[in-house]
Amino acid sequence: MFPVIKSIQPGSSKQILAAGHLLALLLIALKKEIGVKGRGIITHLLLLLLLLPEATPEMLNSKCPLTLIRDPNQPLNWFRPGDYHISGVISATPVGFNPSVFNEPPFTRVSGMGFLPPWYTLSFLFAVREVNRNHRLFPNLTLGYDIYDNFYDARMTCGAMVDLLCPGQPNIPNYYCGPWNKALAVIEGADSDKSKDISIMSSIYKTPQLHPFLGSSQFYNTSMEGVYLDEKGQLTVESDVVNWVPFPNKSFGAVKFGSISRQGSSGPKFTIDEEALVWSRLFNQTLPQSRCTKSCRPGYAKKVQEGEPICCHACAPCAEGMISTQEDADHCTKCPEDQYSNKDRDQCIPKIITFLSYDEYLGTLLASTALFLALITGLVLGIFIKYLDTPIVKANNRDLSYILLVSLLLSFLSSFLFIGRPRKVTCLLRQTAFGIIFSVAVSSLLAKTITVVLAFLATKPGNRVRRWLGKSLANSIVISCSSIQILICVIWLGTSPPFSDSDMRSQAGEIILQCNEGSVPMFYTVLGYMGFLAAICFTVAFLARKLPGAFNEAKLITFSMLVFCSVWVSFVPTYLSTKGKYMVAVQIFSMLASSAGLLGCIFLPKCYIIVLRPSLNTKEHLTTKA
Incomplete structure (x- = not known):
């Protein structure tokens, strides 16, 4: 065109x-x-x-x-003639436009327009005046300007660019007669949408921007001090950050509240004096947030990185049991003891109450097993009572067999004290009943073994051990050994008895209802004494296993005590490695397994002879076997 x-x-x-x-x-x-x-x-x-x-x-x-004559009072333009021009388009004044017509210039259809140039435009105009006064910069030449305000409007931007790019007079591209007003560069201070229009039109005439034109220049300020730009066109000296503060006389003044320092440093350092910062009433008086990273989402907290500014923080996830509900939280908040954090760590939810109950599979299985073994024990006890006068029942002290069967029955039934919601009574009884019942059972086995040994020694001529044989020795062994365990339990209950408690820390998301043992050393003392009796019983039975005698029980006792000791030796590390309701399940299993071992190894062979092989349940057969 x-x-x-x-x-x-x-x-x-x-x-x-x-x-x-x-x-x-x-x-x-x-x-x-x-x-x-x-x-x-x-x-x-x-x-x-x-x-x-x-x-x-x-x-x-x-x-x-x-040739058109420029209106010197045109409100769109700040113009000064010169040998060379710096042109520019800025967005400074928001106005409203009346409907467009085509019989008058556009600027006459503007309403609500102000005529005072913005402060940064005034600074440029004053700078041009100082440049023209300084003959060292442009000898015999003058610098002019042609600055337009586009009023944030695309039509005004295009009209201003047509005027600026015309080498002769306004609005006629590529036509001139007379002087050619050459534009050195175009200052672009419009918003992003209008900048695209300016870039498209200025590129037609290869007109540069002002920034690269001044990239390696030296300037002088009002005090004639040198001001230099680096290779990137940025100031190399310290700059003040000021705030324009209104005064009661309706004037404005610049108040320094910060600085930007670049000289002698690897990067710009921004400093703010909060006490010197004065906010206008028109603005929200909250300080702006400085950051060089993304905001931390709820569930995370800010973490200061070593060697980095405070605003350049990292986002660390909240630990288990802690949450953060706001963005950019300084720290995570711990949930109450009866609550725990969800997966996203941004909310506390109630913990689940748990204990070994009859409603769950594990509790039902253990209760059913205990009831079945108790019924078997009761059946064996009934068989022994029915055939109490037979030789096999009388052998090795019939009363000790009854004591052992009753203690085994009670041991199976005591398992029910460990199942269900822990209460004050059940917590007081469960461990003491367990210790006393098992001590009675092991004591009766020890008495049986000692009776076998004494009976063999009494057969030798001149041995005085015969006078020790009888019910009195066996009963005294059971009573004395059990009394020590009873004394330990009484001391335990008198000093620090067990009580119902809730554990909120062992398992995440769970409140474990359990019995607190009160004194852990006392619990292991009860367990240790029971193990001591079992070790003595196993040793004596092992030494007496080859002694002759009518239906010698030493072999059966040896094997039963081997099973008993194996169960309780493995119980200790397993018990210590579990938590919550599974600790209770481990103890119940050990009680059932050890008692079932004693029942099966000692009494099932006798019941087999009594019920299925009655012909072998005679004194002659036992004497012949011996």
Whole structure:
């Protein structure tokens, strides 16, 4: 378009109008056939055509018919003539526009417009004046400016760019007669949308931006001190950060509240004096947040990184049992003891109450097993009572067999004290009953073993051990050994008895209802004494296993005590490695397994003979076997 207009001779205004109308029609016809980028170029060309001045017959008598006189009071433009110009378009004043018409310039249709240039424009105008006064910078030359305010409007931006890029007079691209006002650079201070329009139009004439033009220059401030820019066009000296504060007389003043230092440092350092910062009442008086990282989501907390500024923090997830409910939390908050954190660590939810109950599979299985073994023990006890006068029942002290069977029955039934919701009574009875019942059972086995040994020694001539044989010795062994365990339990209950308690820390998300043993050393004392009796019983039975005698029980006792000791030796590490209701399950299992071992190894062979092989349950058979 521009070479066509430049080739038109002066005075042919009708040809200009005809060419303009023809080109407009051509562009409108082609607009449907081209893409989005082409449409943008067409839009700018149409705007250029609309800005062509109205041609009148009087212009034919002029020597330079397209010369227009600039209005010095034009509110859109700050203009100063010079040998070289710095042009610019800024977005400074928001205004409202009346409906567009085509018989008068656009700026006359603006309402609510202010005429005072913004402070940064005034600084530029004063700087140009100082440059022109300093003959060391531009000897014999003057610097002018041509600054437009586009009022945040695309039409005003295009109109200003047409005027700025015309080398001669306003609004006629590629046409000039007389001086050529060459623009050195274009200052661009508009918003992002208008910057695209400025870039497209300025690139046609290869007009540079001001920033690279001044990239390696030296300037002088009002005190004639040198101010340098680095290779990136940034100031190398310290800059003050000021706040414009209104005063009661409606004037404004700059108050320093910070600085930016670059000289002698690897990077810019920004400093703010919060006490010197004065906020206007029109603004929210909260300090802005400085950051160089993304915000920490709920469930995370800020973590200061060593060697980095405070604003350059990392985001660390909250630990288990802790939460954060806000963004950029300084620290995580611990949940109450009866609650725990969810998976996202941004909410506390109630913990689940748990204990070994009859409703769950494990509790039902253990209870059923204990009940079944108790019934078996009761059946064996009934068989021994029914056949109490038979030789096999009388052998090795019938009363001790009854004591052992009753203690085994009670040991199976005591398992029910460990199942269910822990209460005050059950917590007091469960461990003491366990210790006393098992001590009675092991004591009766020890008495049986000692009876076998004494009976063998009594068969030797001249041995005085015969007088020790009888029920009195066996009963005294059971009573004395059991009494020691009873004394230990009484001391335990008197000093620090067990009580019902809740454990909120062992398992995440659970409140474990359990019996607190009160004194852990006392619990292991009870367990240790029971193990001591079992060890003595096993040793004596092992030594007496080959002694002759009528139905010698030493072999059966040896094997039963081997099972008993194996169960309780493995109980200790297993018990210590589990938590919560599974500790209770381990103890119940050990009680059932050890008692079942004693029942099966000692009494099942006898019941087999009594019920299924009655012919062997005779004194002659036992004597012959011996």
